[in-house]
Amino acid sequence: xxxxxxxxxxxxxxxxxxxxxxxxxxxxxxxxxxxxxxxxxxxxxxxxxxxxxxxxxxxxxxxxxxxxxxxxxxxxxxxxxxxxxxxxxxxxxxxxxxxxxxxxxxxxxxxxxxxxxxxxxxxxxxxxxxxxxxxxxxxxxxxxxxxxxxxxxxxxxxxxxxxxxxxxxxxxxxxxxxxxxxxxxxxxxxxxxxxxxxxxxxxxxxxxxxxxxxxxxxxxxxxxxxxxxxxxxxxxxxxxxxxxxxxxxxxxxxxxxxxxxxxxxxxxxxxxxxxxxxxxxxxxxxxxxxxxxxxxxxxxxxxxxxxxxxxxxxxxxxxxxxxxxxxxxxxxxxxxxxxxxxxxxxxxxxxxxxxxxxxxxxxxxxxxxxxxxxxxxxxxxxxxxxxxxxxxxxxxxxxxxxxxxxxxxxxxxxxxxxxxx
Numbered sequence: 364x365x366x367x368x369x370x371x372x373x374x375x376x377x378x379x380x381x382x383x384x385x386x387x388x389x390x391x392x393x394x395x396x397x398x399x400x401x402x403x404x405x406x407x408x409x410x411x412x413x414x415x416x417x418x419x420x421x422x423x424x425x426x427x428x429x430x431x432x433x434x435x436x437x438x439x440x441x442x443x444x445x446x447x448x449x450x451x452x453x454x455x456x457x458x459x460x461x462x463x464x465x466x467x468x469x470x471x472x473x474x475x476x477x478x479x480x481x482x483x484x485x486x487x488x489x490x491x492x493x494x495x496x497x498x499x500x501x502x503x504x505x506x507x508x509x510x511x512x513x514x515x516x517x518x519x520x521x522x523x524x525x526x527x528x529x530x531x532x533x534x535x536x537x538x539x540x541x542x543x544x545x546x547x548x549x550x551x552x553x554x555x556x557x558x559x560x561x562x563x564x565x566x567x568x569x570x571x572x573x574x575x576x577x578x579x580x581x582x583x584x585x586x587x588x589x590x591x592x593x594x595x596x597x598x599x600x601x602x603x604x605x606x607x608x609x610x611x612x613x614x615x616x617x618x619x620x621x622x623x624x625x626x627x628x629x630x631x632x633x634x635x636x637x638x639x640x641x642x643x644x645x646x647x648x649x650x651x652x653x654x655x656x657x658x659x660x661x662x663x664x665x666x667x668x669x670x671x672x673x674x675x676x677x678x679x680x681x682x683x684x685x686x687x688x689x690x691x692x693x694x695x696x697x698x699x700x701x702x703x704x705x706x707x708x709x710x711x712x713x714x715x716x717x718x719x720x721x722x723x724x725x726x727x728x729x730x731x732x733x734x735x736x737x738x739x740x741x742x743x744x745x746x747x748x749x750x751x752x753x754x755x756x757x758x759x760x761x762x763x764x765x766x767x768x769x770x771x772x773x774x775x776x777x778x779x780x781x782x783x784x
Contacts, residue, residue: 370509371512374403375661375665376661376664378399378495378498378499382396382495383488403502407767411763414507416514417759420516420763423521426517427517427521427524431521433528434524434531440532441531441534441535442627443627445633446633447539447613448637449555449633450557451565452565453557453558453559453562456561457544461544461548462544462545462547462548465683467683468677471678486671486675486678487675487678490668490671492642492672493642496646496649497645499653499665500648500649500653501770503653503657504523505770511657513656513707515705518704521705522652522704523652526701527644529701530644531641534638534639534644538633541638542635546636546680546683550634554634555634556616570592572588598614602621603621603623606623609623613627636682636686637682638683639682639686639687639689640682640686640690642676642682643690643691646669647669647691647693648697648698651694651695651698652698653665655707673687
């Protein structure tokens with residue numbers, strides 16, 4: 364699958380197109396999608412033994428595992444925070460608080476009346492979703508087996524996950540700092556079993572100052588909260604043992620059971636506006652990875668799909684326009700900042716040049732002295748500086764089997780768990 368022929372790009376766009384067939388014919392989709400999965404999996408496995416960069420992959424494995432652990436920890440923190448911002452104000456607030464004005468959405472609604480109907484239908488079509496962007500990145504990572512992308516693939520994956528984790532943590536700090544109302548006021552009532560009344564923190568610091576201008580003025584002048592708190596029902600406190608500190612954050616009800624873990628397992632997307640969009644952040648990271656690692660017409664296509672996803676997020680009222688705009692430039696900037704983990708540049712050549720610069724003075728002395736053996740030894744150091752670290756053959760073979768098995772398992776799980784977006 365050489366870069367010159369663009370087979371990786373063809374496979375990527377084919378995956379998106381075949382998955383879209385589900386909206387046209389479920390029978391054809393049920394036949395074509397598994398066939399494409401099998402072809403891609405067999406192609407990857409067939410190239411395993413002839414792959415020449417397992418040494419680089421093994422060197423990158425610790426970064427990959429560390430980035431994976433960091434990303435999972437960031438996701439866990441995000442799940443806790445999503446539940447918190449939804450639960451802290453109670454369901455009554457969600458039902459009664461109107462969405463913020465969104466001029467980006469107004470523009471899309473206006474264009475519906477101006478653009479031709481086929482164009483509007485294309486803009487409304489669910490061409491690509493979150494799971495597509497994840498699959499596109501996995502295809503990009505596996506393409507190292509076909510020399511379409513510079514090795515190591517695990518290094519590219521480590522950069523993707525590390526950037527994802529940083530972006531998710533920044534996102535949490537953003538939407539927890541200021542709680543914004545959802546564009547779908549019914550969302551919290553349908554998704555969450557949280558109390559109707561606000562949390563004691565909100566009762567004391569927010570509710571008295573939500574609409575009383577005199578109370579707000581007094582708060583500004585004295586910088587102290589002095590308003591009278593109304594009577595609200597008592598909070599429910601289950602016994603979660605050493606995890607009791609999560610009770611105030613998650614605000615469980617007696618209907619949620621006795622386990623904090625089971626409560627989090629049922630967690631879905633948040634029902635406040637979560638600035639910035641997590642879906643768009645994933646889309647931008649995938650587009651940035653394709654642009655840097657592969658380039659070409661496929662990257663341009665993926666960026667067009669990113670823009671399509673952005674207007675759909677706004678059109679379907681999943682996010683405000685600002686969420687998509689911020690996700691795009693944050694994703695671009697963060698990806699640029701994490702090139703130290705993996706880069707499409709030829710690092711081996713850079714190491715050789717650095718070594719050559721280091722031995723420049725001894726090399727000049729050896730040339731002046733006509734020391735052929737010394738010159739040969741110094742040039743050998745330069746060549747070794749650009750070579751991959753050597754490992755025993757049995758280590759390489761074992762690692763290659765484990766790596767391919769684990770990666771294909773992750774792909775299958777991703778297909779299953781994210782097929783609905």
